[in-house]
Amino acid sequence: xxxxxxxxxxxxxxxxxxxxxxxxxxxxxxxxxxxxxxxxxxxxxxxxxxxxxxxxxxxxxxxxxxxxxxxxxxxxxxxxxxxxxxxxxxxxxxxxxxxxxxxxxxxxxxxxxxxxxxxxxxxxxxxxxxxxxxxxxxxxxxxxxxxxxxxxxxxxxxxxxxxxxxxxxxxxxxxxxxxxxxxxxxxxxxxxxxxxxxxxxxxxxxxxxxxxxxxxxxxxxxxxxxxxxxxxxxxxxxxxxxxxxx
Numbered sequence: 718x719x720x721x722x723x724x725x726x727x728x729x730x731x732x733x734x735x736x737x738x739x740x741x742x743x744x745x746x747x748x749x750x751x752x753x754x755x756x757x758x759x760x761x762x763x764x765x766x767x768x769x770x771x772x773x774x775x776x777x778x779x780x781x782x783x784x785x786x787x788x789x790x791x792x793x794x795x796x797x798x799x800x801x802x803x804x805x806x807x808x809x810x811x812x813x814x815x816x817x818x819x820x821x822x823x824x825x826x827x828x829x830x831x832x833x834x835x836x837x838x839x840x841x842x843x844x845x846x847x848x849x850x851x852x853x854x855x856x857x858x859x860x861x862x863x864x865x866x867x868x869x870x871x872x873x874x875x876x877x878x879x880x881x882x883x884x885x886x887x888x889x890x891x892x893x894x895x896x897x898x899x900x901x902x903x904x905x906x907x908x909x910x911x912x913x914x915x916x917x918x919x920x921x922x923x924x925x926x927x928x929x930x931x932x933x934x935x936x937x938x939x940x941x942x943x944x945x946x947x948x949x950x951x952x953x954x955x956x957x958x959x960x961x962x963x
Contacts, residue, residue: 719915719916719919720757720919721753721756721757721758721915721918721919722756722757722758723757723922724753724757724758724759724800724801724915724918724919724922725758725759725760725761725798725799725800725801726750726753726758726759726760726761726799726800726801726802726803726914726918727760727761727762727763727795727796727798727799727801727802727803728746728749728750728760728761728762728763728803728805729762729763729764729765729802729803729804729805729820730742730743730746730762730763730764730765730805731764731765731766731804731805731806731807731813731814731816731817731820732764732766732805732806732807732814732816733766733807733809733814733815733816734764734766735764735766735767736764736767740764740807741807741849741890741891741892741893742805742806742807742847742848742849742891743762743764743805744849744891744892745805745847745849745879745880745881745891745892745903745907746762746803746805746847747762748904748907749803749847749879749907749910749911750762752907752908752911752912753801753911753914753915756915758801758915761795763792763795765792765816765819765820766816768787768791768792769785769786769787770786770787770788770792770819770820770823771783771785771786771788772819772822773822773823773826774822774823774825774826775826776788776789776793776826776827776830777789788823792823793827796824797838799842800842800843800918800921800922801842801843801844801845801914801915801918802842802843802844802845802866802871803844803845803846803847803914804817804820804821804844804845804846804847804862804866805846805847805848805849806846806847806848806849806858806862807848807849807850808848808849808850808851808852808854808855808858808882809850810852811852811853811854811857811858812854812857812858812861813848813858813861813862817862821862821865824839824865824866824869825865825869827839827869828868828869828870831934831935832926834926834929834933835929835933835934835935835936836870836926836927836929836932836933836934837869837870837932837934838870839866839869839870839871840870840872840926840927840932841872841921841922841926841927842870842871842872842918842921843871843872843873843874843914843917843918843921844863844866844867844871844872844873844877845863845866845873845874845877845878845879845910845914846858846859846862846863846866846877846878847878847879847880847907847910848878848879848880848881849880849881849882849890849891850880850881850882850883850890851882851883851884851885851886851887851888851889851890852882852885852886853882853885854882855878855880855881855882856880858880859878859880862878863877863878872917872921872927874913874914874916874917875909875913876906876909876910876913877910877913877914878906878910879903879906879907879910880903880906881897881900881903883896883897930943931943931944
């Protein structure tokens, strides 16, 4: 087996409950953390709701008039240092939490930045999501979150999400009186997700990141097209045979 020591994984639990409030999403996330820690991965979990993260799509929202913004000094350095990013969210009305969307928007604020290889800044990093609730929506929220992560540059491995939902309607959430802890599907997807994240992060780190050919921003701006066909010349004023121009 590969040696995963040296990898760093950051888990962002976007629950609406501030610490030390009990979080069902965190219960599930800590299973994945335990798997990774058992393989020597350095893990950390944060709750964005605990901190004054401003709303917006700038790297530092204090430049946009906000008095406080914990993102640039607290969150952004940890995100930059992490090889693996896992977004955890509860479901509310079938969607990810409002805090989760704020985090996605703040990540998006950095999507135009570049790494030291000339690629967009999230290239070479691996992302995934974990979702809990007692209504339908795990797959729906996962589609939204995984698409957002790959769009800004994160690599997404196979089976990159895990989740648990109880019966439809009000009821017990993950871990209440042991509910869901023995669910084979959730245990399996959580385990496969953790190992796939470590494997892909290890491969990318060992080869020095994602290959640069075909995605170097400066090279593209300098005129390199990486095999894209040239823009065709358009004939202006073209009319079909036998028809007059109107």
